[in-house]
Amino acid sequence: MDKLVIEGGIRLKGEVTVSGAKNSVLPILAATLLTDEPCIIKCVPNLRNTNTMLKILRSLGKNSDFDKGIVNITSTKNLNFTADYKLVSTMRASFCVLGPLLGRLKKAKVSLPGGCIIGVRPVDLHLKGIKSLGASVSVESGYVVAKANRLKGSHMYLGGAYGSSVLATDNVMMAAVLAQGETIIESAACEPEVVDLAEFLIKMGAKIKGHGTPIIEIEGVKQLYGATHTIIPDRIEAGTLMIASLITKGDITLKNVLCQHLGALIDKLQEAGALIVKTNGSVRVYLKRRLKPINVTTLPYPGLPTDMQAQIMSLMAVTPGISVITEKVYPDRFMHVAELNRMGAHIQREGPHAIVEGVRELTGAPVMASDLRASASLVLAGLVARGETQVSRIYHLERGYENIEAKLQSLGAKIWREKE
Numbered sequence: 001m002d003k004l005v006i007e008g009g010i011r012l013k014g015e016v017t018v019s020g021a022k023n024s025v026l027p028i029l030a031a032t033l034l035t036d037e038p039c040i041i042k043c044v045p046n047l048r049n050t051n052t053m054l055k056i057l058r059s060l061g062k063n064s065d066f067d068k069g070i071v072n073i074t075s076t077k078n079l080n081f082t083a084d085y086k087l088v089s090t091m092r093a094s095f096c097v098l099g100p101l102l103g104r105l106k107k108a109k110v111s112l113p114g115g116c117i118i119g120v121r122p123v124d125l126h127l128k129g130i131k132s133l134g135a136s137v138s139v140e141s142g143y144v145v146a147k148a149n150r151l152k153g154s155h156m157y158l159g160g161a162y163g164s165s166v167l168a169t170d171n172v173m174m175a176a177v178l179a180q181g182e183t184i185i186e187s188a189a190c191e192p193e194v195v196d197l198a199e200f201l202i203k204m205g206a207k208i209k210g211h212g213t214p215i216i217e218i219e220g221v222k223q224l225y226g227a228t229h230t231i232i233p234d235r236i237e238a239g240t241l242m243i244a245s246l247i248t249k250g251d252i253t254l255k256n257v258l259c260q261h262l263g264a265l266i267d268k269l270q271e272a273g274a275l276i277v278k279t280n281g282s283v284r285v286y287l288k289r290r291l292k293p294i295n296v297t298t299l300p301y302p303g304l305p306t307d308m309q310a311q312i313m314s315l316m317a318v319t320p321g322i323s324v325i326t327e328k329v330y331p332d333r334f335m336h337v338a339e340l341n342r343m344g345a346h347i348q349r350e351g352p353h354a355i356v357e358g359v360r361e362l363t364g365a366p367v368m369a370s371d372l373r374a375s376a377s378l379v380l381a382g383l384v385a386r387g388e389t390q391v392s393r394i395y396h397l398e399r400g401y402e403n404i405e406a407k408l409q410s411l412g413a414k415i416w417r418e419k420e
Ligand code: UD1
Pocket: 022, 023, 024, 026, 092, 093, 120, 121, 122, 123, 124, 125, 126, 127, 160, 161, 162, 163, 164, 165, 166, 167, 168, 189, 193, 305, 306, 307, 329, 330, 331
């Protein structure tokens, strides 16, 4: 296993290009199961998670090649309806093969998922949605088994205790595009990645309206076709790099950014005192004076993303004053608190809140990554800490950030990989 070693204290400067969105590409690759025709997906980030999804597709009968950011999905002969535990358990997003398999084959057997350890992550909304389309669902030996003679469009409400669900919306949308008649999903997730999936499905021949709003309307069609699609930029990678600029008092320009997907984050960073200059497709992030503490609450889109909570916490950990961070999507997503405190942060967790008393300085330490975004927060803390920080278990980081150490190096950071 590798670890990342960071020598902190360098102001990051320069330009860097943001990769395609992890949370778009995974369901979009799954959506290629909806046709036997070839598909071409561009701007695909080379991530551990992307390769896992390609392996799952291969196990289901779909061949592909992946080179220079382009995935070519070749035509299919026979699709298999079972997604194996060994693959699905390593990545939660693989559960979104359930919808397209069910849509195509009217049966699917998909292992219950694994993924980041960020609290209980149920799949009840996914199952509620596909049951509403007329499928019978049972759980057998750790697998969800869904069957239907035919899928029939229906009107459903998909909100849960923590609001809408991104992957449940994706899953149900992918099953409904081949169902008979009209489906209306109320309390659908509005995330840009759901919109990107819907746009791809429309290119494949699906009839979808309202994506990007809480009510999605789908008119089932008989068949979908091959399509070519370019993945949107990763707003979470962009946000993480924006914070890398601020935490090091640097001056970074990000290219391939859609600022309209970053509204809540940009608003909060500006409230803290960041200077953010948006130009067509790029954004410059820098500081002229000290940041101020801020209170933030994570919410489903267009609210502040939970996937930015840990990175904002690192920034507030070195911003003198008190900040309160409230997590409303995954109330237990605070594994990074203890690790940041090992670096000298003063953070106290109280239920879904973290009270951050900003300190003047963090000190480098060996720390352990527990999930994808927690890993990013530790790297950010390492960039500003005095001395050397060693972040172990970086396979979490590799699941969601393409070439992150090369990108940070290109901005001047002293960061390198070593064997543990
Ligand atoms: C997606 C993202 C992940 C992000 C999350 C929230 C992908 C591949 N991953 O995950 O990076 O952190 O959205 O923005 O897109 N819930 C239920 N029942 C369900 C499903 C979800 O109660 O059946 C709850 C979850 O426990 C959580 C909330 O709903 O509290 C939102 O989760 P959800 O949007 O489903 O997250 P994912 O789609 O798994």
